[in-house]
Amino acid sequence: MNDFSYTAAATAKEATGLLKDQPTATYLAGGTTLLDLMKANLLAPPHLVDVNPLPLTAIEQTPDGLRIGAMARMSAVGEHPLVVQGYPAVSKSLLLAASPQLRNMASIGGNLLQRTRCGYFRDAAFPCNKRVPGSGCPALEGDNHNLAVLGVSESCIATAYPGDLAVALAALDAVLTLENAKGKQRRVPITEFYLLPGRTPHKENVLEPGELIVAVTIPQAAHAQRSTYLKVRERSSYAYALASAAVGLDVQGGTIRTARVALGGVGAQPWRSREAEKVLTGQPATEATFRAAAAAALREAQPRKENAYKVDLVQNTLVRALQEVAG
Numbered sequence: 001m002n003d004f005s006y007t008a009a010a011t012a013k014e015a016t017g018l019l020k021d022q023p024t025a026t027y028l029a030g031g032t033t034l035l036d037l038m039k040a041n042l043l044a045p046p047h048l049v050d051v052n053p054l055p056l057t058a059i060e061q062t063p064d065g066l067r068i069g070a071m072a073r074m075s076a077v078g079e080h081p082l083v084v085q086g087y088p089a090v091s092k093s094l095l096l097a098a099s100p101q102l103r104n105m106a107s108i109g110g111n112l113l114q115r116t117r118c119g120y121f122r123d124a125a126f127p128c129n130k131r132v133p134g135s136g137c138p139a140l141e142g143d144n145h146n147l148a149v150l151g152v153s154e155s156c157i158a159t160a161y162p163g164d165l166a167v168a169l170a171a172l173d174a175v176l177t178l179e180n181a182k183g184k185q186r187r188v189p190i191t192e193f194y195l196l197p198g199r200t201p202h203k204e205n206v207l208e209p210g211e212l213i214v215a216v217t218i219p220q221a222a223h224a225q226r227s228t229y230l231k232v233r234e235r236s237s238y239a240y241a242l243a244s245a246a247v248g249l250d251v252q253g254g255t256i257r258t259a260r261v262a263l264g265g266v267g268a269q270p271w272r273s274r275e276a277e278k279v280l281t282g283q284p285a286t287e288a289t290f291r292a293a294a295a296a297a298l299r300e301a302q303p304r305k306e307n308a309y310k311v312d313l314v315q316n317t318l319v320r321a322l323q324e325v326a327g
Contacts, residue, residue, distance in 0.1 A: 116158040246321075
């Protein structure tokens with residue numbers, strides 16, 4: 001790890017101002033992702049701006065929905081009664097992630113900015129278009145068993161966001177509040193926050209230099225209250241998803257009135273499947289409907305040699321999640 005300087009910011013304005021003046025600086029929240037990358041010499045920010053002192057930990061119901069401060073810890077959010085009762089997919093996504101120790105440290109904002117777990121990205125001995133644009137993507141023909149099949153390009157097939165929370169938030173129409181150095185805030189739907197790789201896989205989200213995530217808001221809805229998150233992994237704990245599904249349904253008289261579907265572990269971003277939602281809406285809540293939706297969700301998949309199994313895996317995961325939430 002290289003040497004770096006350190007400042008603890010007392011306010012969001014101070015934090016964003018520091019990064020405006022020092023564009024190569026980096027925010028430090030829980031540090032559960034950043035410090036790993038620094039120790040591996042994949043990131044070497046000369047200055048860290050600690051945002052832990054910022055008063056952004058509230059979890060509260062507002063007229064716009066449930067508002068979660070970006071510095072709230074994963075464990076606090078996952079166990080909060082408002083989340084458990086009104087947004088179970090979010091609660092489950094958080095409590096299935098990492099370990100209790102890491103959940104106690106990791107912040108909501110930091111979790112949303114996790115970097116890919118692609119082995120080529122995390123090993124400086126290999127070229128990687130995410131680290132060095134134009135250097136190549138060895139995953140295309142190499143070890144790609146845990147990489148993406150949706151939204152990929154010839155420049156990158158990484159599952160850019162490896163976590164769980166953003167998948168649930170994508171399904172439930174969450175909106176991020178971002179703040180810049182002038183104190184101006186903007187709201188960005190999480191489905192528009194992450195960028196597909198295209199020819200620029202090093203650009204992973206729409207954050208502008210110095211911008212800070214200050215809050216997440218999830219609208220109230222019947223399908224949010226009747227939602228779940230299902231995760232399939234190589235071992236029963238402390239593992240990233242091979243495939244996951246976040247779903248929410250509003251079912252009246254056996255007919256699906258509204259549906260929300262997002263997939264994890266298989267997309268170049270947390271993958272909102274409007275194709276599956278279209279198949280589900282207005283149809284009976286039956287296994288045949290669920291399987292038709294799962295087929296629609298993966299219709300555009302572009303699997304490689306070692307990750308072709310993910311197509312069947314995520315379809316079955318989605319069907320199981322829909323069956324669970326339909327009761």
